[in-house]
Amino acid sequence: MRIEKAILVFWKDWREIRRNWQIILPIVIVPLMISVVLPILLTVISGLAVTEGDSFSEFLPLIENLPNNIQMQFAGFTDQQVMIYVMAVYFFAPFFLIIPLMTSSVIASDSFAGEKERRTIEALLATPISDGELFFGKMLVSFIPSMLITVVSFMVYTIVFDVVAISLFNGMLLLPNLDWILMIFGLAPTIALASIGLTIIISAKVKGFREAQQISVILLIPILSLVFGQVTGAIIFGPIIILTLIGLFVVLDFVVFRIGLMLFKREEILTKLA
Amino acid sequence: MTPIIKANELTKTFGSYIAVNHLTFEVREGEVLGLLGPNGAGKTTTIRMLACLISPSEGSAIVAGNKIGENPLVVRQTVGILTETPSLYERLTALENMDFFAKAYNLLDDHKRSERIKELLIFFSLWERRNDKVVTFSKGMKQKLAIARALVHKPPILLLDEPTAGLDPESSKEVRDLMKTLSQQEKYTILLCTHHLKDAEKLCNRVMIINKGKSVITGTLDELRNKINGQIIIQVALKKINSKMVEAAKKVDGVKRVDVDKPASMLKILVNDAELTTPLIVKNIVDSKGLVLSVNVLRPSLEEVYLKLIKEDSK
Ligand SMILES: Nc1ncnc2c1ncn2[C@@H]1O[C@H](COP(=O)(O)OP(=O)(O)OP(=O)(O)O)[C@@H](O)[C@H]1O
Ligand SMILES: [Mg+2]
Numbered sequence: 001m002r003i004e005k006a007i008l009v010f011w012k013d014w015r016e017i018r019r020n021w022q023i024i025l026p027i028v029i030v031p032l033m034i035s036v037v038l039p040i041l042l043t044v045i046s047g048l049a050v051t052e053g054d055s056f057s058e059f060l061p062l063i064e065n066l067p068n069n070i071q072m073q074f075a076g077f078t079d080q081q082v083m084i085y086v087m088a089v090y091f092f093a094p095f096f097l098i099i100p101l102m103t104s105s106v107i108a109s110d111s112f113a114g115e116k117e118r119r120t121i122e123a124l125l126a127t128p129i130s131d132g133e134l135f136f137g138k139m140l141v142s143f144i145p146s147m148l149i150t151v152v153s154f155m156v157y158t159i160v161f162d163v164v165a166i167s168l169f170n171g172m173l174l175l176p177n178l179d180w181i182l183m184i185f186g187l188a189p190t191i192a193l194a195s196i197g198l199t200i201i202i203s204a205k206v207k208g209f210r211e212a213q214q215i216s217v218i219l220l221i222p223i224l225s226l227v228f229g230q231v232t233g234a235i236i237f238g239p240i241i242i243l244t245l246i247g248l249f250v251v252l253d254f255v256v257f258r259i260g261l262m263l264f265k266r267e268e269i270l271t272k273l274a
Numbered sequence: 275m276t277p278i279i280k281a282n283e284l285t286k287t288f289g290s291y292i293a294v295n296h297l298t299f300e301v302r303e304g305e306v307l308g309l310l311g312p313n314g315a316g317k318t319t320t321i322r323m324l325a326c327l328i329s330p331s332e333g334s335a336i337v338a339g340n341k342i343g344e345n346p347l348v349v350r351q352t353v354g355i356l357t358e359t360p361s362l363y364e365r366l367t368a369l370e371n372m373d374f375f376a377k378a379y380n381l382l383d384d385h386k387r388s389e390r391i392k393e394l395l396i397f398f399s400l401w402e403r404r405n406d407k408v409v410t411f412s413k414g415m416k417q418k419l420a421i422a423r424a425l426v427h428k429p430p431i432l433l434l435d436e437p438t439a440g441l442d443p444e445s446s447k448e449v450r451d452l453m454k455t456l457s458q459q460e461k462y463t464i465l466l467c468t469h470h471l472k473d474a475e476k477l478c479n480r481v482m483i484i485n486k487g488k489s490v491i492t493g494t495l496d497e498l499r500n501k502i503n504g505q506i507i508i509q510v511a512l513k514k515i516n517s518k519m520v521e522a523a524k525k526v527d528g529v530k531r532v533d534v535d536k537p538a539s540m541l542k543i544l545v546n547d548a549e550l551t552t553p554l555i556v557k558n559i560v561d562s563k564g565l566v567l568s569v570n571v572l573r574p575s576l577e578e579v580y581l582k583l584i585k586e587d588s589k
Binding site: 005008012015016019020118119120121122123124125126127128129130266267270271 | 351375
């Protein structure tokens with residue numbers, strides 16, 4: 001494996017992706033929604049809810065579902081503070097995982113299925129770059145930008161909430177905390193890798209970018225079940241849960257990459273051009 | 275001449291379908307070998323095997339001293355391939371495309387690489403457009419850029435899959451002239467797949483016709499003509515025709531038949547050997563007071579040879 005060849009492929013793909021609004025649009029808008037629009041909306045709504053009084057009562061059962069040790073954290077908070085605190089620190093966390101999942105799968109679909117679809121793959125396969133170098137380069141281009149976006153989104157999200165918190169919580173900062181650090185730097189990469197691996201497998205079997213994208217949506221299911229789990233109080237994010245998830249995803253990464261590498265054979269890619 | 279490509283019983287099956295069926299042939303160093311055959315004959319599949327893009331199901335080939343499959347990276351480095359579709363990155367500029375492939379083909383020295391790219395883009399009249407995205411290029415420009423890419427690492431062997439497909443007459447002539455230059459001045463060995471028999475006629479030292487994956491015939495154009503007993507027709511246009519002139523033409527040794535085309539005022543004379551008979555025919559006609567306006571020797575074109583052989587083979 002010559003790493004410089006993988007990096008060559010990485011830069012080539014990155015150049016192409018940068019100029020493709022079909023890719024850039026989703027990987028910029030979704031993180032922007034989750035890290036900026038959602039927090040601002042929450043702050044505004046929580047302000048309104050508190051003045052009107054009744055909306056907050058609908059929110060109460062969700063809080064009552066939370067375990068006692070968490071409920072203790074906001075003893076003495078006002079209703080608005082509780083709502084913002086719980087949302088920012090707990091309920092939005094799984095939503096955030098959509099960012100590494102989606103960005104990496106959008107890029108990987110384009111890099112693997114898209115290149116097949118646009119018929120540019122044959123000349124690439126004709127070069128003296130090995131299968132492994134190609135695979136690794138394309139993996140890098142799916143992984144690095146999506147992790148950058150995730151980390152930047154996390155920083156933005158943290159800043160937005162801390163700005164809100166400074167005025168609302170008398171100078172107390174909400175984020176970052178250990179859970180979030182573990183999530184962004186431990187769980188997000190493993191999720192991104194699983195999503196890339198799965199997209200590669202799907203790309204080997206489908207005609208083009210769109211199809212690969214549509215099928216990759218199934219990856220949202222585990223994430224949405226996390227959201228649901230939290231809302232019902234069944235799963236509460238904490239270091240133990242996050243570490244367990246990291247473990248599970250590492251295993252999943254291993255499995256999907258083994259399969260992905262098996263399917264990533266020059267001959268297969270070229271002769272299965274639909 | 276030594277063979278630079280030697281294919282031995284090369285075979286490729288897709289499922290139960292035999293796309294290439296025990297092909298044995300060689301390409302000699304410096305020659306242009308035309309690979310002809312109807313759609314689906316297995317031309318592209320053959321080229322892909324030689325470029326180590328797909329592996330043969332049976333048989334083998336040696337490309338510039340390396341067995342395909344044994345060291346694919348080395349084989350890929352020694353061939354330049356023009357694929358059936360241009361296979362260019364449309365969102366990248368011409369220069370970016372060339373730069374990427376040049377690096378992929380191990381042109382690592384920055385200065386040498388940019389010199390080589392410049393030289394090629396100028397040669398293909400694309401230098402002015404180097405910073406334009408390929409998506410804005412015409413089909414002919416894309417084809418030229420794809421050929422430039424195939425040449426970037428100066429491979430001794432070029433595998434060209436239908437280089438003039440879909441080009442207008444002017445661009446096709448340009449590409450054809452270019453291939454001529456590459457072969458005659460730059461001494462590239464070229465394996466040329468084409469449906470344009472005129473191209474093959476003008477460019478190839480030898481041709482191989484394949485049908486349904488099998489070789490039908492291989493040889494020089496003259497050898498192929500002889501194979502189909504191609505007849506030569508001498509057309510003599512006259513001011514006026516009378517029976518004396520027809521008889522005079524018939525008297526010449528080696529003349530097999532004389533047809534009279536009254537409306538065109540022309541004699542069509544079937545012979546075996548144009549060189550021997552033409553002067554005598556003309557002399558006899560002039561002696562019988564014929565006013566000769568023009569003499570034209572028609573040899574069977576590659577097209578006739580091709581059509582006849584494919585028809586026979588399909589029976
Ligand atoms: N990946 C593949 N899977 C199944 N069959 C294939 C595949 N590639 C080629 N074939 C079949 O093999 C045969 C030869 O195809 P090939 O592309 O080599 O023909 P060709 O001579 O290049 O034709 P054309 O002049 O149309 O380009 C065809 O019948 C084609 O359908
Ligand atoms: Mg073909």
